[in-house]
Amino acid sequence: MDSLLKEELVLDCAIIGAGLAGLVAAQYLVDRGLKVTVLEGRDRVGGRIENRVLSDGGYVELGGQWIGPGYDSLTEIVDSLGLEMIGLPTKGNLVVRLRGEALEVPTxxxxxxxxxxxxxxxxxxxxxxxxxxxxxxxxxxxxxxxxxxxxxxxxxxxxxxxxxxxxxxxxxxxxxxxxxxxxxxxxxxxxxxxxxxxxxxxxxxxSNGDLHQKRVAGGMATVTDALAARLGDAVRLGAEVVKVGYDEKSATVTLADGETIRARQLISTLPPRLAMRLEHEPPLPLWRKEAAEKVAPGNVIKAFLIYDRPFWRDKGFSGQSSADEGAVRVTFDTTADNSNRGHLMGFFEGADAASLSRRSVTLRERSFIDSVVRTFGETAAKPVAYIERDWSNEKFTGGCHGAHFAPGVWTTNGPILAEAEGVLHWAGAEYSTRFNGYLEGAVRSGREVAAAVARALA
Ligand SMILES: Cc1cc2nc3c(=O)[nH]c(=O)nc-3n(C[C@H](O)[C@H](O)[C@H](O)COP(=O)(O)OP(=O)(O)OC[C@H]3O[C@@H](n4cnc5c(N)ncnc54)[C@H](O)[C@@H]3O)c2cc1C
Structure with a gap:
């Protein structure tokens, strides 16, 4: 970096996206005294982590929420923020619905x-x-x-x-x-x-399907909210990036309103396919576009039925279920730690999600209720609310779970996708060598790429 350019560029690093990876990367750089801005297209931080607060003060987590074994980096962050981790609400039996018959199976x-x-x-x-x-x-x-x-x-x-x-x-x-x-x-x-x-x-x-997962009390969004609060004005909401210019010395990003921002280094945290929607100058190499095409985001609608109480617990059920047919084939009890109601979460996935995504919310609610009634009985017929997030219709996400389900695709295309192009670096769950597609992967990638940027700036 020549000294003239260094003087002119006040920003050390611009980061596209205030999801977990972007916020973790920003914190790493700020902790080392570097000047950073995080440009977020949405009017909230968190990306694929999002809380919806309910009228009774409870909440549902519309995106990533579970912390599994080996999530050491994320656990370290949760601890450092003074947040508490909680387990699944209750133990109980699993219900498996096979060929129309609901079977109770001890876990x-x-x-x-x-x-x-x-x-x-x-x-x-x-x-x-x-x-x-x-x-x-x-x-x-x-x-x-x-x-x-x-x-x-x-x-x-x-x-x-x-x-x-x-x-x-x-x-x-x-x-x-x-x-x-x-x-x-x-x-x-x-x-x-x-x-x-x-x-x-x-x-x-x-019979062996018990989950050993943890959540953050208050929801995973309390982690991204706390990280963003620490970063203060360095995080800019409603700042949609539409164009990225980059070379060996600096980068210029253009926002949707025409504003340009220059920085010595740039980190993009957009998942591979989403990143291709932005204009790049010079254009990204063809191999990168082809590799990104293969990392297809999945179709997942995460949905919740809220009941006035967690009725399944009375019967000794955990709320976890799996079925061989129906629009929603797996359910989990995700009742918030501060709620007396009962929250049953399920996923519409794959072809079901793709076709139901084009139908009405009422139809999806009805399909979910039908599925759980067949699993848990008539008591499940009258939820007090239905809540959903169709991630494939989200402009700033464009689908989810893709990388969760495709480790083979990662092995072939992932490592090259994570390679920097001049000062343009790539971070995020989809670029991580471990826990690819998961929260832990986003944290690890954010930290590792920020460390590479700090080295480049030294
Ligand atoms: C329904 C669902 C459930 C999940 N459950 C789990 C789970 O239980 N456990 C787990 O480990 N993982 C889970 N995941 C995955 C986990 O949520 C993600 O791996 C993680 O949140 C990704 O973080 P990230 O920072 O890499 O990407 P993102 O969160 O996608 O961050 C990218 C950011 O870039 C922003 N952005 C996009 N385009 C632009 C633009 N043009 N300009 C500016 N900003 C832009 C986005 O708004 C977003 O904030 C789940 C995901 C979903 C969707």
Whole structure:
């Protein structure tokens, strides 16, 4: 950096996005005496972390909320902010709805924890396997025409169809418990025969499906709010970046209202595909655009039914459920620590979310209620409120969960996507080598990239 330019540029670093990664990166740089601005397009901080406060003072968390095992960096931040962590509201039995029948399954504390995403991934994978097994049994013509495909290694099928490591690991455990260890070279066809003749895999998963997750009292948004409060005026809300100019010495970002901001270094915390929507000067390399295209954001609508009380607890249920059909296939009790009401959270996912996203809120509410009535009974028919956040319709997010479910995609494209282009650095959950797509990944990436920027500025 030549001395003339250094004098002219008062800002050491501009950061695009006041989500967890952007705020953590900003704090790191400010702590080292550097001058930083965080440009946030929304009128709030937090990005994919958001609280909705309810009329009774309770709250629901519309985005990321669970802290899982190994979230050391995030835990350190929560502790340093003096915030408290809490567990899931209650212990209790899981309900699994299979082929129209709701089964109560005791949960245990044993076994490694699965995150809600892994539970959902595993549930979908087991369902896919069972549907294939039924087709094999009922449709000889299909079996004949798919002979080669059915001859593939069962392990390969699992690796392709279960997208999280946790779900793959638990699948192997459940399979081993049912049929003995999965032998090397066993084919999908043999596996499907066993599924048709053996015990019900979904019920076996459920008996070990207890979650060991924590939350922040008051919601994860208290973390991003507290970080933003420390940064004060360095965080600018309503500052949508539309253009990024960068070279080896400095960067210029242009906001939607035409204002330009120059800085010696720049960190973009936009997920890969979202980042491609901005104009870049010079244009980003083609390989980056192609790699970003492959990191597709998922379709997830996170929804809540609020009841006047957590009725499921009276029956000894934990509120956690999984089903093989219906618009919402997994539910969790996410009742706020300060509420007497009952909050049941569920996800609309994948194709269901994509098609329901185009329909009315009333229809989605009705679909969610229908699903939980079939799982928990008629008491679930009359919630006092329905709340949802469709992340795929959010201009400043454009979908979510993509990277949660695609570790393979990360292995191929992630490391290069995280490489800096001159002074333009990339931070965020989707650029992290560990806990990719998760809160912990956002914190780690934010810190690591900020450290690289601090080194470049030294
Ligand atoms: C429904 C849901 C549930 C989840 N649950 C969990 C969970 O339980 N546990 C877990 O570990 N993870 C969970 N996650 C993932 C977790 O929330 C994210 O990994 C994390 O919050 C990402 O942080 P980030 O800073 O990398 O990205 P973001 O939060 O997306 O931050 C990017 C920021 O950039 C801003 N921005 C975008 N475009 C522009 C622009 N043009 N100009 C200026 N600003 C812009 C955005 O508004 C946003 O604030 C969940 C995510 C969702 C959506």
């Amino acid at each position: 245990t504390d044993e076994g490694p924890a699965l995150t809600p995403f892994e539970v959902s991934d595993l549930g979908q994978g087991l369902l896919r396997l069972r549907r294939l097994a039924e087709r094999l049994r009922d449709d000889p013509a299909w079996r004949k025409s798919n002979g080669v495909w059915l001859g593939q290694d069962l392990r390969r099928w699992v690796a392709t169809n279960l997208r999280t490591h946790g779900a793959q690991r638990r699948f192997a455990e459940v399979y081993a418990a049912a049929f003995g260890p999965m032998p090397k070279g066993v084919t999908l066809l043999e596996g499907l025969h066993q599924v048709n003749s053996g015990p019900d895999l979904e019920s076996m998963l459920a």
